[in-house]
Amino acid sequence: MSSLLVIGASLAGLTATETLRNGGYDGQLIVVDPSPQLPPDRPPLSKQVLSGEWDADRAIHRSAARLPELDVDLRLGVAATALAAAPIDAHTRAVALSDGSSVDAAGIVVATGAAPRHLRNEPSHGVHVLRTMDDCLALRADLEAEPDRVVVIGAGFIGAEVAATCRGRGLQVTMIEAAPAPLGRVLPGELGAFIADLHREHGVDVRLGVGVDALEADGAGRVRSVRMADGTVIEASVVVVGIGVAPSVDWLTGSGLTLDDGVRCDESCLAAPRIVAAGDVASWPNPRFGEVMRVEQWENAIEQGEHAGRRLLAELDLGEHPGAFAPVPWFWSDQYDRKIQMAGRPSGSDEVVIVEGSIEERRFVALFRRGDRCTAVFGVNRPRHVMQARMKMVESLDWVPVAGLFG
């Protein structure tokens, strides 16, 4: 049999690699990634590594540590540049690589993740995004120089964590969000307001409901200020742009795969015969929620990487069809001394019911209700409660048993 090719050597790709090898595939297993070193585990990049608490080499994910046992042909510094639209034969597709070679692959895992969005005309110095270890170390170096003010643009989870970490370093921080509340994409107003208040209590200057017009630079090209859409100008020595990511799919243009908010898969993570996708790059209909979703979360990258690996083994007649991928997605975020966790798939229009603690105490559990369904659980410093609710939601999304956990 010809080779299997895993494209992207981060969380989803390496988890799929492990699954393929441990599931019985014993042929050539090639893994490519343009990163010159194995990509890091990303959550510590906005937390422990950025704060200086950890050295960079501690941010390694567990599959990376197991790689030497897997007999993998790992090609770092090499990107996939194109997937041929026409198969070579019924089983094989050619993938062009950035080193000029190409691989005739009998099976492909697309795990190319996502890349940060940028603002237009960013000055060349003092402006950062946060995705890679290099991004993190460059930002950390700027923070170590004790800038007068850090401006964080975007109050999503990455922006909010960066703001918290900068405050932990004793820096002055302004956090700007164009939406009326932080995390507006995922949380309804009252929980977004809680996040804004949490940051204000820790000394962050939070500006909501106003967009950024331009980043202004000094004569040396270093950012100097942020001009807002309402005309306000905020002095800035360092700017962090946290305005979301775009799935890394440009290289698949013309491949014949459906590209629609990432690589569109079927319920089982199959994008085309013998091609699966997983992690931040994959969108798929999750039958549990009756919704097409793309999930940018750590645990999803692991679970979907494993599922996609099993699905590819089934395509190769090396394993059982794993069925639909139907998780209750879950993530955490650390901000100050609060551990924020959410499981499920809420929408801003769901009813929010506080079932434990209170927002005022900064320790609570909220359930999201849509009709007779519980769509999500959100907890602050309540990890056990969130996990119990999530496990109940895995059994069923019916409101009554989930709410019943909280008497």
Ligand SMILES: Cc1cc2nc3c(=O)[nH]c(=O)nc-3n(C[C@H](O)[C@H](O)[C@H](O)COP(=O)(O)OP(=O)(O)OC[C@H]3O[C@@H](n4cnc5c(N)ncnc54)[C@H](O)[C@@H]3O)c2cc1C
């Ligand atoms: C700073 C930060 C903090 C985070 N914190 C949390 C958290 O607290 N909780 C949580 O749940 N989630 C968190 N996340 C999200 C989580 O880390 C991601 O969901 C996860 O990394 C996704 O893994 P992935 O393998 O799908 O994609 P990625 O990690 O993006 O990896 C994709 C890989 O594909 C490679 N690639 C791209 N294009 C090509 C190509 N053409 N050819 C070959 N390879 C290619 C890239 O170089 C990259 O290494 C955080 C993310 C970041 C950036």
